[in-house]
Amino acid sequence: MPDTRQTLLLDAPLTPQQVWDIAQNTVKLDLSSAARLRIRHANTSLRQLIEGDTPIYGLNTGVGGLSEQRISAAQQAELSKKILFSHAVGVGRPLDAAQTRAIMACAINSYALGYTGVREDIPDRLLALLNSNSLPIIPSEGSVGYLVHMAHIALALIGHGTLQTPTGLEPAALVLQKLGFAPLQPEAKEGLALVNGLACATGLGCLSAHSLSTTLHWADRIAAATFDIMGGQSRAFDPRSAALRTMPGGQHVSARLRALTQGSAHLAARQGGRTQDALSLRAVPHIHGSVHDALEGIERTLAQELNSLSDNPAIINIDNQPQAFSQAHAVGASLARIMDEAALAAASLGAVAERRLDRMVNPLVSPFPAFLPSDSGTGSGFMIAQYTACALVGQNRRLAAPASLDGGITSGLQEDILVHATPAALKAQSVVDNTRTILAIELLALCQAIDLAGLYPDLAPKTQELYTQVRAQVSYYQEDHPLADDIATITHWLGTTQP
Template sequence: MSVIRSARPLDWRDLCAVAAGAPLTLATDARERIGAARALVEQINARGIRAYGVNTGVGALCDVVVSPAEQHALSHNILMSHAVGVGAPLGTQETRAIMAAAINNYAHGHSGVRVEVVERLVALLEADCLPEVPALGSVGYLSHMAHIALVCVGAGHARWHGERVSGAEALRRLGLAPLSLEAKEGLSLVNGTPCVTGLAALALQRAHWLLDWADAVAAMSFENLGGQMAAFDAASLAYRVSPGLAQVGARMRAALAGSGLLAAALGRRTQDPLSMRTIPHVHGAARDVLAATAEVVNRELASTTDNPIVAGTPDEPRVFSQAHAVGASIALAMDSLAAAVAQVAAMAERRLDRLVNPLVSGLPAFLAEASGTRSGFMIAQYTAAALVAQNRREAAPASLDGGVTSGLQEDHLCHATPAALKALAVIENSSRIFGIELLAAAQAYDLQPVSAERAPYTEALYAKVRAALPPYRDDRPLADDMGRAFRMIADGGPPPLPVFTAPATPASPSSPEGWAPGEPMAIAHAHTASANDAMPGVMGAFVGP
């Protein structure tokens, strides 16, 4: 289904759809807004109104006046000098998401590029002829878009059906001539926050899938370790006000309903270890961060993030040359999401350690079928610990890195795009950690000494793993199994949970005014495989209260 940029800005889900291959279409009203903004730039130029990047240089050269005859060269040269990315190129989805965010930004009608420029980006998306965009080398937002824009003018490189070709060859195969840029277009093509916004949308989608899997895999480990279901009691959890916590508690109750293993363990302990009993608190806190981050990303997409912004009428054009291209809010949001996901994954590694440790698991040592000659999951836990440590390094806030560029003109940097790249790296590492826990939990079921039935939902998850992979007997490289489990988690959400609705409990004296635990903060229907139907965040429908 086509994603249409009309009067309504795209949201993060729209970017993810385009990233996955959906076509993006400009509605008539969007084209009209783009054209009207271009008319303003032409009036600004004709009247000699000083405007940054239109008739001046950029960065520390902002006070150097550029004549009309030099403005084409300025726009063209901006692309050449700003295309300074290094390292491995971004993936297909990442590049498509960034391009969609840029098109959305121009469609607000305050950038001043010609419609033909925006249509060129749309054409590249439609043909799936994607510019090669090095991932590294940006302190904010410039280099990624510069590499995308290179292909529009017949420079740089692109991927055409998997083949690396020059930008000129890519346009030739599309039957298009290289664009000749006019005033302001070079600056607008590299400006704003499309790169971080596109990457952030993908981070939201992948984090959402991961957190759904986190609940599901944690339920398997909890069941194997004989946890106490009191940790997910609705009345107890209602004393802490958090939509995410309430949602996770309900999901855990649904996932573990009908478990004979947990019935057999009832009353065995007063309290479980924190990695088990704080699943609602830690996973729920991450979901709250996810919802807040979604709001930030959608606000970014609803904003014009260009510098300068053009507004007014042809008779009275206005130029706002300030700082809307700086992505402080989305940089902070990405840093926060990375830290939240890293914490969830760190707790997963602790549960994994409990599964493989015979001192606390009640299971064969390291989930090996024969001790001594087989190591089982001993070293897989090392891998998870290494990834947790890597996450800890990646989760250090990029938004505080600072730095000074452009001859003191740009003396405060938010590092928004690096923050998004780090968040994506943390999410990938964490998906690998949960993949290892998933395999270990399935193995633990195979070696479970208690003769009792699994919950219907965890039984379905176990069957899903065993349909793809047999039990592990040190008979093959475990890395291959871990790779397949990673793909299972990274490529989409887990099977949907069953409907589970618990009765509301009376309001407590400590409840917020007008709120009874189990009532307005919950929706009495199932949270399915996707929680993307809630606006503006991503909390979705709760499973029970």
């Protein structure tokens, strides 16, 4: 079949959205002539530094706790190759294809900035593997921030191990041969440049942020529908009151909830019936709004990271004199913190969604039949589904503990503070996934309540639209099959459909 994907020419640094597109395999990636020129210039500078006697980290010295040990010119290529094997210590389940592609795209993006000193051969091999969807197998665990995941990618470039290709598992060396490349022979510093940096945390972070954004917009829609069927007091979204809180996210959510519930006869008939609703209903603008505000900062930091070098050392030409700066650019403190914030933000969405769910099923406060059964005599309805939501809220609470504060000491006290950016990004994705499931349960419950109470004709058009979309996926729950099947269906739908 012909390849119909458009080619994204990498000249300026990638955006988080472009990383997402590449991860979904909807576009191909290539380097612009300007990016190639930057790479070549940095490599020329590196070669000039190789000829000098100044100690340069990872070039003519060991790495980490061996940074004061000098390496002869004859040993530099050997050091590069050994770095790949010694750093490939990942364990656990492999990352999925989208995660792997995102990391590879961010690595290419980093080399294209023109400060690592690697030859064009390295990004060219990565591009060939990425565009042919021939993906290294990357264990998910074992990183305290960087190094480990990229080492497993680098092994593929030297022809070691196997790749997951569109036709199955194939030896890396054979795949490279098919793509027109011999296995890479890493030169001085290239082994370090291949494993160093924040490509892994940045790529995973872009995916987590995109997933959070989609989940947040679904949460707004679902919360509005729950508010509608529960007959909430719409003064909670009054623009005159909302304007008293200056946070833009809260004002945005208030406006969106007004639009989503507009035209509801059910709400209109219940205005003034209560002084105020429970917080899980009237505080949606405040809680969801805080996530909108947090997401804006998360996306801004990711964009900054994609514009920044995270290799060590950096190769810079100053007044026609190449210099190496061995700094802490691979310490992703900002990245780790925003990924912790992403986990907290997603967890807060799940927590309030579970509380809204409880108000629909709990006979102490619900206007509907207890637990929404199809048969109140024999059915438990959504009683135990709320247990599942409660369990996921608890798991999210545990996962929301900050990875960026884990610390740790490695490499013989040379690396004596660690920020765990990659684990932060991985757990943020787990929290988002859990929250999407909680929202799926809430959505199924509110549709069940609509059917039980015959509310459909009186609801807002947007609530009716959402109900119709769900019922196209799953029918009214008669308790004639495991409810887990419906939860899985709607969870997948929320993750693959734009709100």
